[in-house]
Amino acid sequence: MLLQTPFHPRTAPLCHHRRWRSWSGYASALSYEPGHEYEYYAVRSGSALFDISPLRKYEITGPDAAWLVDRLVTRSAFACPVGKVLYTPWCDEAGKIIDDGTVQRLDADCFRITAADPCLRWLQDCALGMDASVRDITLDIAALALQGPTSRDILSRVATGAAIVTLPFFALTEGFIGPAPVTITRTGYTGDLGYEIWARPEHALRVWDALVETGRGYGLAPAGLDALDVARIEAGLLLKEVDYVSSWTALIESRKSSPYEAGLGWTVQPRPGRDFVGSRALEREAAKPSDWALAGLEVDWPRIEERFAAVGLPPLVAGRASRDAAPIFAAGARAAPRQVGYATSSTFSPILKKYIALATIRRGFAKPGTRVDFELTVEFVRRTVSATVVETPFFDPARKRS
Amino acid sequence: MARQYDVIVVGGGHNGLVHAAYLARAGLDVCVLEARPMVGGATVTEEIFPGFRYSVFSYVVSLMRPEIIRELDLPGHGLAILPLESTLTPLPNGDRLYRDGDHHRTWREIARFSVRDAEAYDDYGRTLFYMARAVKYLLGIAPPDPGRMGPGDIRGLLGLARHFLNLESDQLHLLVKLMTMSAADFVDEWFETDALKATLSASGIIGTFLGPRSPGTAYVLLHHYMGEIDGNFRAWGFAKGGTGAVAESIASAARAAGAEIRTDAAVARVLVKNGRVNGVALANGDELRARVVSSSLDPRRTFLDLVDEAELPGEVVRAVRGFRFRGSSGKVNLALDAAPDFSCMPGQGPHLRGAVSISPSIDYLERAYDDAKYGDFSREPYIDIVIPSAIDPGMAPPGKHVMSCFVQYAPYKLREGSWDDRREAFGDTVVDTLARYIPNLKDIILHRQVVTPLDIERTTGLSQGNIFQGELTPSQLFFLRPVPGYAAYRTPVRGYYQCGSGTHPGGGIMGAPGKLAAGRVLADLGKGPRRARGPVPGRRGSGR
Numbered sequence: 001m002l003l004q005t006p007f008h009p010r011t012a013p014l015c016h017h018r019r020w021r022s023w024s025g026y027a028s029a030l031s032y033e034p035g036h037e038y039e040y041y042a043v044r045s046g047s048a049l050f051d052i053s054p055l056r057k058y059e060i061t062g063p064d065a066a067w068l069v070d071r072l073v074t075r076s077a078f079a080c081p082v083g084k085v086l087y088t089p090w091c092d093e094a095g096k097i098i099d100d101g102t103v104q105r106l107d108a109d110c111f112r113i114t115a116a117d118p119c120l121r122w123l124q125d126c127a128l129g130m131d132a133s134v135r136d137i138t139l140d141i142a143a144l145a146l147q148g149p150t151s152r153d154i155l156s157r158v159a160t161g162a163a164i165v166t167l168p169f170f171a172l173t174e175g176f177i178g179p180a181p182v183t184i185t186r187t188g189y190t191g192d193l194g195y196e197i198w199a200r201p202e203h204a205l206r207v208w209d210a211l212v213e214t215g216r217g218y219g220l221a222p223a224g225l226d227a228l229d230v231a232r233i234e235a236g237l238l239l240k241e242v243d244y245v246s247s248w249t250a251l252i253e254s255r256k257s258s259p260y261e262a263g264l265g266w267t268v269q270p271r272p273g274r275d276f277v278g279s280r281a282l283e284r285e286a287a288k289p290s291d292w293a294l295a296g297l298e299v300d301w302p303r304i305e306e307r308f309a310a311v312g313l314p315p316l317v318a319g320r321a322s323r324d325a326a327p328i329f330a331a332g333a334r335a336a337p338r339q340v341g342y343a344t345s346s347t348f349s350p351i352l353k354k355y356i357a358l359a360t361i362r363r364g365f366a367k368p369g370t371r372v373d374f375e376l377t378v379e380f381v382r383r384t385v386s387a388t389v390v391e392t393p394f395f396d397p398a399r400k401r402s
Numbered sequence: 403m404a405r406q407y408d409v410i411v412v413g414g415g416h417n418g419l420v421h422a423a424y425l426a427r428a429g430l431d432v433c434v435l436e437a438r439p440m441v442g443g444a445t446v447t448e449e450i451f452p453g454f455r456y457s458v459f460s461y462v463v464s465l466m467r468p469e470i471i472r473e474l475d476l477p478g479h480g481l482a483i484l485p486l487e488s489t490l491t492p493l494p495n496g497d498r499l500y501r502d503g504d505h506h507r508t509w510r511e512i513a514r515f516s517v518r519d520a521e522a523y524d525d526y527g528r529t530l531f532y533m534a535r536a537v538k539y540l541l542g543i544a545p546p547d548p549g550r551m552g553p554g555d556i557r558g559l560l561g562l563a564r565h566f567l568n569l570e571s572d573q574l575h576l577l578v579k580l581m582t583m584s585a586a587d588f589v590d591e592w593f594e595t596d597a598l599k600a601t602l603s604a605s606g607i608i609g610t611f612l613g614p615r616s617p618g619t620a621y622v623l624l625h626h627y628m629g630e631i632d633g634n635f636r637a638w639g640f641a642k643g644g645t646g647a648v649a650e651s652i653a654s655a656a657r658a659a660g661a662e663i664r665t666d667a668a669v670a671r672v673l674v675k676n677g678r679v680n681g682v683a684l685a686n687g688d689e690l691r692a693r694v695v696s697s698s699l700d701p702r703r704t705f706l707d708l709v710d711e712a713e714l715p716g717e718v719v720r721a722v723r724g725f726r727f728r729g730s731s732g733k734v735n736l737a738l739d740a741a742p743d744f745s746c747m748p749g750q751g752p753h754l755r756g757a758v759s760i761s762p763s764i765d766y767l768e769r770a771y772d773d774a775k776y777g778d779f780s781r782e783p784y785i786d787i788v789i790p791s792a793i794d795p796g797m798a799p800p801g802k803h804v805m806s807c808f809v810q811y812a813p814y815k816l817r818e819g820s821w822d823d824r825r826e827a828f829g830d831t832v833v834d835t836l837a838r839y840i841p842n843l844k845d846i847i848l849h850r851q852v853v854t855p856l857d858i859e860r861t862t863g864l865s866q867g868n869i870f871q872g873e874l875t876p877s878q879l880f881f882l883r884p885v886p887g888y889a890a891y892r893t894p895v896r897g898y899y900q901c902g903s904g905t906h907p908g909g910g911i912m913g914a915p916g917k918l919a920a921g922r923v924l925a926d927l928g929k930g931p932r933r934a935r936g937p938v939p940g941r942r943g944s945g946r
Contacts, residue, residue, distance in 0.1 A: 001507060025506025118509070121521040136517055248524070251531065253570075 002027040005053035006142040006204035010212075014222050021225065024054040024117070029224035036230070036320070037350070039223035043190050043231045044351050046219020047148035049211060050228060052189075052196065053204075055101075056115040057141050058123055062132035065109045071276050072113075072126050073103060074259055076269045080105045085170045085185050088267050089259050095281030096247035096256035098122065099240060100264070102187055104172050112137070112183075112198075116240045117248075126277060142204035146211060147194030147231070149399055150218035155195055158214045159184060164195075169401040177207045189228060191235020193399040229321040233347045233358060236296060236392025238262060242323050243294070243344045243358050258285055261360070263294030263392070293366035296392035297328070297343060299355040299374045303385040311379045317355060321347035328359055329384060331371040337384075340365045343374060349394060356394045357387070365389065407433045407662075409923065410682050410692040412669045412708065413863070413902065415443025416466075418698030419652040419663075420916030421901040421923075423474050426659035428924050433690065434653075434661060435682065437668035437863065440646070441653045443698075444862045444869060445911055447644030451849035453799045454737035457644040458851070459858060459869065461733075461788055461806040462486060462757075464629030464638040465912035466648065467541065474655040481651035482642040483631060484793050488756030490747060491601045492839040498746035499597045500753060515595040522592040526602075527636070532573050533580060534628040534635040539565045541628065544890040544918050545881040545906045554890075581876050585619040586764050600761040604784055607810060609869045609909065611728035613771030614764055618875040625874050625908065638757075640790050644797065648911055672697070672708040672898060679897035694923055698902040698916065700864055700871035701725050701884035705893065714894050721885035725904075726878060729855030729867030730774065732812035734832045737849035738803040742789070742840045754792040760785035760835060770811055777817025779828050782835055784810045802848075807832060814855040814866040821856035828852060870909025871902050880906055891919035892926075899923055 003026045005011075011029055019030040028051070031039055042048040060068055069077035075088040082105050089100040101114040109132075113123075123134040146155060156164040162175025162184055172185040180203030188194035199207045212220060229239075238244055244257040259268050259282070268282050301315075308315045328341040341361030348355050357374065365372055368391050373384035411422045414436030426432045440446060444459040463483055471481065488502035499515065501508045513520035539562075546558025566574060580588065585606025589599045603614040606623035613619075631637035641647045653663055668685040672695050681691035697704040705714060705722040741750045744758070761767055761784050770780035786808040791798035798804045809832050816824065829852035837843045855867025864871060872878055881889045884904045891899050901919030903909035 001504070003506075003510075022506065025510070118517070118521050121518040124518065249528075251528065 005051055006201040007051045007053065007144070007208055010205060010208050011051055011222065019224065023225070024056070026054040028054060029222075031224040031226045032222050036224060036226035039221055039227035040230050040350060042219060042221035042223055043148050043192055043227060045149060046221065047146055047151045047154055047215055048190070048221055048223035048227060049208075049215065050145040050147065050223055052143045052145050053141075055138075055143060056118055057137045057143075058113045058115065058120065059135045059137045060111040060113065060123070060132055061109060061135075062130075063109055064130040064132040065111055068127050068130050068132040068134075069103060069111050069113070070274065072123065074264075074268045074276065074278070074282070075103075076271060076274065077103070077105070077111070079269065082107055083172055085172055085187055087170070087187075089262070089264050091259065091278030091282070092247045093278055093281065094247070094256075095258045095278035095285060096250075097244055097259060097262060097264075098247055100238065102185070104183070104185060106172070106183070117246070140200065141198050142201045142207075143199075144197045144207065144211070145188050145190075145194060146197060147188045147190040147192050148219075149193055150215075150220070151194050154211060154215045154218050154220060155184065158210045177203075177210050180206050182207060189235070189237055190231035191237065191393050191395055191400060192231070192397060226320055229345075230347050230349070233321055233345050233356060234349050234351065234393065234395035236358065236394060238264075238294075238358070239345065243360075257292070257360070258282065258290060260285055261290050261292045261294065289363065291363055292341075292360055293363045295341075295359050295361045295366040295389045296394055297346075297357040297359050297372070297374060297387045298390045298394075299346070299357060299385055299387040301353070301355050304355060304376065307376060307378045307383050307385060313379065317348060317376070319348070321345060326357070327375045328361055328365075328387075329373040329375070330365065331373055331386060337373075340372065351395055354394070358392070361389075405690055407431050407690065407692040409433070409694040409696060410435060410690055411696045411698060411901070412672070412682065413437075413443060413698035414441040414649075414653070414663060414665065415698055415862075415902070416445045416649050416652055416911055416913055417902050417916035418443070418696075419649060419656050420470055420474070420913040421696055421698060421920045422661045422663070423652060423656035423659055424917055424920035425923060426656055426661035428920075428929055430927075430929075432656075432661040433692070434656065434663040435667040435669050435684070435690075436663065436665045437685075438861075439665050441663060441665065442646050442649030444858070444864060445645045445649040447646030450735070450851050451737045454802070454804050454849065455644055455797045456735040456804055456851060457646065457790065457806055458735060458853065459733060459862065460645045460911055461790070461808065462638050463641050463645065463648060463911050464626075464631060464636075465910040466629070467912060467914050467917065468630060468633075469542075470913045470917055474652065476648075476651045476655060479651040479654035479658070481648060483639040484642055486638045486640055486756060486788070488753055489601060490744070490753045490756060490758045491597050491761060492744055492746040492758065493597055493762050494838070496746055498744075499595070499601065500747065502752070502756065512595065512598060515598065516593070519593045519595045519598055523598075526589075526592045529576065530624070530627045531635050533577060533624055534630070536566070536569055536573060536577055537624065537628050540880070541907045541912070541914050542918075544922060545883070547881040547887065547889060549881070549886060580620045580624050582617060583620040584615050584617050585623045586614040586768075588620040588623065596763040596765075597761070600764045600767055601759045603764065604759060604761045604767060604786070607767065607771070607784065608786070608808070609731060610873050610875065611726075611730040611774070611811070611813065612875070613768045615768055616771075618877075621876055621879070622874050625910070629910070629912075640788070640793055642794050642796070644790065645911060652913070669708065672895075674709055674713050674895055674898070677713065677896055679895055694897050694899065694927070696899040696901045696919060696923065698900075700727070700868070700902060701900070701904040702727065702865040703863060704900050704902070704904070709895060709898065718885055718888065718894055725884050726873045726875070727814070727866035727868040728873060729814035729858060729864070729869070730812065731808060731810040731867075731869060732779075732828065732855060732858075733851075733853035734807040734809055734829055735851040735853070736805040736807065736847055737798065738805055739846040739848050740801065740842070741792070741803055742805060742846070743842045744839055745841055746839065754789050756788075758787040760787070760839065774811030774813045777813055777815060779812045779816075779824070779831065780810070781831065783812075783832060785832065785835065787836075807836065812855055814859070821854040825852050825854050825857075828854060871904035872909075874908050879908065883908065891915075891922040
């Protein structure tokens, strides 16, 4: 039985086609309309409103809270002043990623962490011997993501007691929406200008209603997971269990990824004397890099069209993002194909008019500009089309940070 | 002139039948002799009460080796396994712990008791997957004996070493722990919720005269987890038509391969001449001749009852006498006029399709064992319940049900009285215990069959009513099962083999002993694969 989030009384009547899926056991809309196009374009040209309540949320408090967070995640908690938010993965002792999420520093000794999956036991075990307590606050907080170019205009009109207009990228503020106290973070999973709003469940509907009402003049649309998936690939953001496998769920060693292998090397922030979970393994890996890396791929759209045209079809790949892994081969070795990696997420990008993919690929092939072959099944026959390694994010509008 | 066979198989339980099927498929002239009117042994479905079909003894399936199902085409011979996904643990305070295939709901259900346990539960499942994957190798080989070091042993041990050295070191450590720890201590490393710990560790006491806190029970727990259905480890299921349908499908496969199966044909003695087997004598006085006789009966019957002790080395006789059976369990089979209504989960929900475990706490299980230690059946027993009719409509008339209750502890040797005197008192104890959780139970019982360890022994021949043909504790496993020197299916008598659950890899509806023993027989007859695994023919035990 799927649970309902605090926003369900609003989202359910909007989900005309009953396109629900389970997100951590909660009914979560794939799209409210039959297709996700309007919802996707709301992200890029107006504002999209996503119910992200199923995220797991943990609160870490106490005199040693900062030390604990610093021990848990690869980024340094001491580089996160009060009022800032970090995106970071966290690892096991072997330096393999367990999960990723954001760390909000609400106060000198109070943090909130979001995670894709439950990890209270892990957080508590890491807190052993420290004067810090970890609490699962998943059910205490309802959350919305307001994402898109008009999100600032909407939120600055709706929120009171918060300086929305000047709130920097990855910063947080407390404020009110109507009578409801909320935390607002300038974060998101779309790579666009956007905010996430954290409220008590009993205030959820009032917050939703206020945003929807004001948003009406700003192109706001409730949006589901299908639109989110396209947007997050364009933004080059990873999805757990799709672009990497958690070291807790990987049944075999080769499925696990270190931050370096997952393109998150920039989040590994060692410091003399800093000992975080996995730091020793990651230090060794930094000295002797792994053979695997994450790469963005731009697949040659004209080649895709040609492949389909050859059998008399239009290119049938546009539409939803794909989570089916596709093999990547070294370029041009048709006679003796050599697989050098696999694409984990791919989508046609409506805003870029390109076919893009996130891939795990041999380091030697991960340099931007490298040509590779991408496997594509055309009318039940496996073909390859050429692709080029590019930097991510694929789509990175200036408004995201400005 | 007595009829001459290549192989006579004594006992038509699932292992005897598997054994016969493989030998017949290899072209041998095989005859299975079963004492009862039907095949199956402890794997039988019987209509004791009209319209209601009981899986009288064994009641669920998981361990049956997938390669046997495939190679004998058991689905083609009528075998269908229906899913068994959920476990309900009712608690004395009216609460419950319910786990099923809905991952998130199970998470939330455990999290009601402990969020930490809910998170540890996945980790535990993954760990047991690794353990099951590690021991799966053992299920497919005859055990080599490090005490003998014949060429076959050395080859086998090298293969074993290669297999285990390939394991991650933490997995190897865990495996050693599983072989030595108690089930309660093992689950204690993960969990704090008593009902969860008790229900998980209950798998470690089944068929064993030990409590959850007794060392060695962690292995029994693993034994119950190493089954697989369609590639999923730890999956359990119902045989459609009851467990008897498993035996019937194997019998059908054996017959199709040319084996002859005789029922109502009890074997009195295995005939031995000059240290070599030459046939069997039936209870009715008939004699049948064969080059090879394989006994699927338990080690005590195989070594001490069927052959003259004089044919065996003294140390083998002593070792078999010391082999522990100690039946510890009984069954209560109920025909019900309606569905049982659990107070902790009222109504006819999907929980009726799954297992219900009366195991509210480790102390509860251990106290149940305390009673048995001193010769009484448990006043408040551990009970593992399934209701096959909730998923298989053929088991009871429409709207009515059969309820199978596996009960532990019921010691074979009672301190006071005999099982014949106390059978119904035992049945009353079980029903009284159940009625605490199922208020409507006493009103809907149409028929009750109480199966004590003595009844198991009398009906199936299993010594002391031990359901595994001997306890599955580490001292009775692998090259020690049933006795050192004769763990690889041979006996000291030439041409006389063992193929029952008393041999490696042990009990449960697995079939592996029957198949592995068939490989041994075929290799010795020069019909098997050339690289025979196991001790060399003709060598006697060294007596170590």
